[in-house]
Each structure stands twice: as structure tokens, then as C-alpha cells.
Amino acid sequence: MPEIPVLGLADDHALGDVHEMPRMREIVQSSPLTPADRAVLVDQAAVVIDGLYAHLLHKRAMYAIDPSQRLRLLRAKLPTLSDAEFHVELVKIFNQLRDGHTEYVLPEAYQGPVAFLGIRVERCWDGDASRYLVTSRYDKLTGDPQLVPGVEVTHWNGMPMELAVARNAEREFGGNPAARLARGLQAMAIRPFVTSALLEEDWADIRYRTQAGVTRDVRIPWRVFDSIGDLREFLGLRPTVAGAVPTAVGYDLRTSLAQRLRKRLFTASGEEPGAGGAAMGGDIATTRPELKARIIRTGDGREYGHLRIFSFHLEDLNADGDFVDDIIGFLNEVARVLTLMPENGLIVDVRDNGGGFVVAAEYLLQMLTPNRIAPGLAQFVCTPTTAAFTQARDEMADWRASIADSVQTGAQYSSGVPLDAADFINTAGQLYHGPVVLVTDALCYSATDTFAAGFQDNRVGPVLGVDEATGAGGAEVRTHSAILQDWPEGPLRPLPGGADFRLSIRRTLRVGAHEGQVIEDFGVVPDHLYRLTRRDVLEGNLDLMDRAVALLREGRPRTLEVEDVAVDGAQITLTLSTRALTGVDAYANDRPVAVVAVADGTNSISFAVPEAEQVTVRLLGFDGTVLSAARNLLFRAADGADEGGKTSFVRERIAL
Numbered sequence: 001m002p003e004i005p006v007l008g009l010a011d012d013h014a015l016g017d018v019h020e021m022p023r024m025r026e027i028v029q030s031s032p033l034t035p036a037d038r039a040v041l042v043d044q045a046a047v048v049i050d051g052l053y054a055h056l057l058h059k060r061a062m063y064a065i066d067p068s069q070r071l072r073l074l075r076a077k078l079p080t081l082s083d084a085e086f087h088v089e090l091v092k093i094f095n096q097l098r099d100g101h102t103e104y105v106l107p108e109a110y111q112g113p114v115a116f117l118g119i120r121v122e123r124c125w126d127g128d129a130s131r132y133l134v135t136s137r138y139d140k141l142t143g144d145p146q147l148v149p150g151v152e153v154t155h156w157n158g159m160p161m162e163l164a165v166a167r168n169a170e171r172e173f174g175g176n177p178a179a180r181l182a183r184g185l186q187a188m189a190i191r192p193f194v195t196s197a198l199l200e201e202d203w204a205d206i207r208y209r210t211q212a213g214v215t216r217d218v219r220i221p222w223r224v225f226d227s228i229g230d231l232r233e234f235l236g237l238r239p240t241v242a243g244a245v246p247t248a249v250g251y252d253l254r255t256s257l258a259q260r261l262r263k264r265l266f267t268a269s270g271e272e273p274g275a276g277g278a279a280m281g282g283d284i285a286t287t288r289p290e291l292k293a294r295i296i297r298t299g300d301g302r303e304y305g306h307l308r309i310f311s312f313h314l315e316d317l318n319a320d321g322d323f324v325d326d327i328i329g330f331l332n333e334v335a336r337v338l339t340l341m342p343e344n345g346l347i348v349d350v351r352d353n354g355g356g357f358v359v360a361a362e363y364l365l366q367m368l369t370p371n372r373i374a375p376g377l378a379q380f381v382c383t384p385t386t387a388a389f390t391q392a393r394d395e396m397a398d399w400r401a402s403i404a405d406s407v408q409t410g411a412q413y414s415s416g417v418p419l420d421a422a423d424f425i426n427t428a429g430q431l432y433h434g435p436v437v438l439v440t441d442a443l444c445y446s447a448t449d450t451f452a453a454g455f456q457d458n459r460v461g462p463v464l465g466v467d468e469a470t471g472a473g474g475a476e477v478r479t480h481s482a483i484l485q486d487w488p489e490g491p492l493r494p495l496p497g498g499a500d501f502r503l504s505i506r507r508t509l510r511v512g513a514h515e516g517q518v519i520e521d522f523g524v525v526p527d528h529l530y531r532l533t534r535r536d537v538l539e540g541n542l543d544l545m546d547r548a549v550a551l552l553r554e555g556r557p558r559t560l561e562v563e564d565v566a567v568d569g570a571q572i573t574l575t576l577s578t579r580a581l582t583g584v585d586a587y588a589n590d591r592p593v594a595v596v597a598v599a600d601g602t603n604s605i606s607f608a609v610p611e612a613e614q615v616t617v618r619l620l621g622f623d624g625t626v627l628s629a630a631r632n633l634l635f636r637a638a639d640g641a642d643e644g645g646k647t648s649f650v651r652e653r654i655a656l
Contacts, residue, residue, distance in 0.1 A: 051385025312356030345552030355446030377416030429632025435555025465526025474519025
């Protein structure tokens with residue numbers, strides 16, 4: 001039997017110190033926690049699970065589990081466990097929750113190192129049969145030049161690929177079958193240690209079939225390097241300026257880490273942030289690394305926009321730790337890019353987006369629809385701990401009364417309250433007036449689940465999913481260390497060794513037609529299900545874009561542009577450019593002030609605004625009786641009165 005080739009790593013890999021698994025085990029196990037430290041971790045895990053964890057009742061019912069009892073059993077077994085065995089057991093207790101927000105973050109030795117094989121494997125479909133193709137290869141791997149993008153992986157460690165992925169999926173935290181399979185496939189070749197136990201295997205034996213039909217075997221050692229250095233900013237909010245109120249965050253740490261590692265290893269891939277576009281269209285330059293924009297030109301000469309949003313977990317481009325500036329910069333850049341998109345239609349693509357700042361996700365929705373956005377709702381579980389926590393934090397005042405009342409009502413959850421006020425997330429109004437379609441997959445998580453749910457619940461457009469549901473992360477996440485910093489007088493105590501816990505602290509509910517439904521474990525079911533093809537995973541999603549464009553063509557492009565503004569005291573006249581509209585209504589500070597019939601082309605509307613320091617004008621464009629377009633304008637009272645003694649107004653840019 002011929003010897004299986006083993007893939008090596010070129011000396012010029014530039015990844016810093018790279019270790020294989022036997023050496024990595026020695027490194028992380030060289031500084032074990034003390035028995036007292038382990039006891040602290042178990043006791044504090046019980047405090048957050050029993051007192052603050054938003055999904056505990058749901059998870060007990062859905063998966064027939066009892067994490068509280070398992071923690072008690074682990075506490076009793078501590079004297080008999082090695083350090084490695086302890087970490088494995090605590091990881092298992094958190095993993096059984098199937099909640100990517102709620103994880104045990106291992107001590108510092110595990111934070112940063114990521115194991116990788118150096119290939120990326122993706123699933124596509126050939127009719128009803130699934131195929132697993134290598135779609136990227138790290139160019140510093142040596143030893144088998146035939147293992148290239150396009151080959152089909154048929155077996156993994158002796159198991160048929162479908163079975164190997166399913167087995168790996170059972171060790172992952174996905175809350176629904178689609179999410180578990182997506183995470184199982186993602187973890188086949190990339191595994192961060194920060195929230196998982198060490199790998200059991202030292203290498204992977206892979207059998208693949210070349211495009212010429214030749215079957216080959218190869219062995220790839222698992223290698224480990226420090227992928228992003230200091231991981232602390234990924235474990236919670238960056239430091240805020242004094243007195244600032246943190247905004248809600250929800251993201252999948254593992255997907256965020258995997259995406260960063262792929263960016264570093266596979267920079268030539270057209271679907272990684274900052275890389276070139278597919279052959280179908282031309283790129284639009286963006287200033288944010290979370291975005292990629294391009295124009296798709298179809299065979300009949302029509303043009304459509306494609307906006308890929310890789311993450312709502314925004315990088316700090318100014319290196320000043322002020323997340324507010326990054327959120328504003330991100331939203332302003334999206335607004336700018338939307339003005340450059342063709343009017344025929346826009347594909348918003350959030351596949352593989354692990355989430356981030358909830359406000360960035362929800363605020364973005366208004367830019368794509370004339371409908372007023374109803375934000376999702378958030379709830380605390382009702383416990384004595386959440387009652388004390390909300391009493392201690394002013395930004396949680398809206399939840400206090402219902403938690404206090406639960407002592408008498410027996411309610412299990414608090415009232416549902418938006419994380420951000422509806423008036424705030426509707427400030428900018430609609431900026432893009434063509435039809436919009438959203439593309440999702442099972443790795444869309446947390447804030448991206450919220451975005452997809454809001455897109456569907458607020459009737460922005462159809463959702464086209466390449467999996468049966470999104471990743472189903474329905475909560476705001478905080479870390480044990482962040483809660484301790486905000487609430488030092490509470491029951492939390494410092495954790496040893498740099499360890500931490502991530503925790504779902506408020507669960508999120510849907511609105512609209514799905515009002516009251518939880519996102520956790522269920523996710524967002526797409527309106528249209530699509531199976532990725534070989535051309536999709538190897539050639540920049542060509543067939544997927546065709547399917548999305550077909551959905552866009554079922555919609556109708558609209559135009560509602562303000563070409564000129566004339567102000568005479570409190571009297572405002574707007575020159576409008578309209579298309580596919582029959583009438584425009586104007587509201588000033590929510591009061592109706594004018595109604596005009598319009599036709600395609602140039603139209604005008606004139607109205608008086610009320611006396612006020614600031615006036616928001618909202619234009620609503622109708623096609624018959626159907627609201628089809630909208631535009632927000634902002635006017636501020638000018639300093640001093642005009643010659644007639646009347647207040648005059650000047651138009652201002654709406655600040656995002």
C-alpha cells in the first residue's frame with residue numbers, strides 16, 4: 001500500500017510560531033489552575049447560569065438538560081480531575097446549551113491559539129446530492145500539488161464526508177439542524193481553543209477525488225498559531241469613554257475568529273473581506289473592512305447592486321476604543337455606498353456574518369424600506385439576581401417594574417422592551433428605493449439573526465436562504481468580567497487565570513407577523529430556499545446571484561429624490577424627481593402638511609412647517625394606495641428672524 005503523503009508547511013509561512021498538536025498540549029497544560037481556582041469557576045458558572053442566563057427555562061425544556069445539576073456534580077468531582085479533564089467537562093456543560101452566546105472562555109493559555117489545516121471545505125449540491133469541495137488552500141502548504149480548489153473530499157479520517165460532518169456537528173452548539181451542520185463543517189478545518197477543549201486528533205486523513213476522477217489520500221497535521229494576538233476585545237465591549245452607556249452586542253465568537261483566520265490564510269479568495277470581486281461585476285471601493293460592494297451586470301445589460309456585510313462586530317479603525325465612532329462610520333459608509341448602487345435592485349448578502357452591534361444591524365434596516373421599522377424586543381428572565389441587576393443599572397430601568405411584579409404574577413420573563421428606541425432607529429429613513437433581497441445562511445448569528453428577522457418582519461423584501469434557517473442566536477451577550485465591572489456590588493467574583501464566561505443576558509423576540517416568537521434555536525426561515533452549486537462555491541456565487549436577481553425582477557424600482565429645496569420663512573417648496581409613484585404625502589414632525597399627485601419626472605410639493613427648533617419632514621410616496629417609497633429631511637430654525645419677523649429654516653444633513 002503506498003504511503004500517504006503528509007502536507008508540510010513552507011519555511012516562509014510568516015505565521016510566527018507554529019506548533020503541532022503534541023507540543024500545543026504541553027504548552028497549555030504547563031500552567032494548570034489550582035483546585036481553588038477551579039472551584040471558583042464552577043461556583044461562578046452556577047451564579048450566572050441560575051441567576052442571569054436568559055434561556056435557561058427554554059433550554060431545559062427543549063433539550064431535556066440540567067446544567068445546574070451538572071455543575072453541582074462537577075463541583076463534587078473536582079479532586080479527581082486533572083486540569084485538562086476539568087476544562088473538558090466545563091466546556092461540555094456550556095456546549096450542551098447549544099448557545100453560541102453562552103460559553104466558557106478558557107484561561108489565557110488558550111486565548112489566541114487557533115488550530116488549522118490550511119484548506120477550506122464548502123458544501124454544494126449536485127441535484128439532490130451534496131458535495132464537499134475544497135474551495136481554498138493556503139499557498140504555504142507543501143507536499144501535494146493536486147490538492148487544489150475544485151477537488152471533492154469524499155472521506156475524512158476514514159468516514160464518508162457526510163457522516164464525518166454530521167458527527168462533528170453534534171459537538172457544536174448550533175441550535176437547529178442547519179446551524180449544527182454549518183458549524184460542524186466550519187470546524188472541520190479551523191478550531192479556536194478559546195471556547196473549546198483541545199483537539200483529540202493530531203492530524204486529519206483526507207481522501208479526495210480530483211476533477212479528472214482520480215482518488216487520492218493525504219494527511220494534514222493540525223497546526224496551531226496565534227491568529228489575532230490579544231483576544232480581549234473579542235470577548236466583550238471595547239472600553240468606553242467615561243459615562244458612556246454601552247450598546248447591546250450579540251455575536252458568535254467562533255465564527256468571527258474563523259472569518260479572521262480565513263482572511264489571513266486565503267486573501268486571494270473573492271469572498272473574503274478586502275479581496276477582488278467575482279467576474280460578474282465591478283467593485284465599489286469601501287472604507288470599512290466589514291463591507292464589500294460591487295455592481296452585477298447581467299446578460300441583458302441590466303445592473304444590480306451586491307452589498308456583502310461580513311460582520312456587525314466593527315473593527316476600531318481609529319484605535320481609540322470608541323465604538324460609537326465605529327458604528328457611525330459604518331452606517332455612514334453604508335449610506336454612501338447605497339447612493340452608488342443601481343436602481344434596478346440590491347442584493348444584501350449577510351452569509352457567514354457572526355453578528356456584532358445590534359444597533360448597527362437594526363438601524364440599517366430603515367435605509368432599505370419605506371416602512372417604519374419596529375425593532376425587536378428584549379426580555380430578562382425573572383430571578384432575584386436580574387431584579388437586583390436591573391435595579392443597579394440605570395440603562396435597564398425599563399425592565400425593572402415587570403421583574404419586580406413577577407414575584408406576584410409568577411411571570412417567567414420580564415416585559416419585552418426594544419434595545420434601541422423605535423424613533424432613533426428610524427431617524428435616517430429610506431435611502432435606497434429599488435427592490436431589495438436578503439441572502440442568508442446558517443452561520444448568520446445574533447445581531448445578524450436580528451437583522452434578518454427585522455428584514456422579514458418589517459416587510460423589507462424577500463429572504464433567500466442557502467440553508468433552512470439562520471444560526472438562531474437570539475440574545476444580547478455580555479461577559480462575566482463586563483458584568484462584574486458594571487456591578488461590583490453584585491454576586492460575581494473575579495475569575496482566575498484570565499478565564500471568563502460569555503452569557504445571553506436578554507433574549508430577543510420577533511415582531512410583525514412573527515410577533516412574540518423567539519429567535520433562539522429557531523432562527524429565521526427564509527422565504528425562498530436555494531442550494532449552492534459548484535459554480536457558486538468556486539466561481540463567486542454566479543448561480544446564487546442569478547437566483548437573487550430573478551427575485552429582484554419581481555419587484556419594481558422607484559424614485560423619490562429631492563432635487564432642490566426652496567425656503568421662504570416657514571414655507572418650504574421641494575422639487576422632486578419621482579418614478580413609479582402616483583402621489584406624495586408630506587409630514588412635518590408627524591403632522592400631515594401636504595398631499596400632491598405626481599407623475600414620472602419632475603414634480604413639486606409646497607407646505608408650511610410648524611414653529612419648532614427642529615423639524616423632521618417625512619415624504620411618503622404611494623403607488624395607488626400602497627406605500628412604496630419614503631424620504632426623510634431635517635430642517636432647523638435659523639438664527640434670528642427674517643425681514644418680516646418670521647422664523648426661517650435651513651436644511652441640515654441627518655446625522656446617523
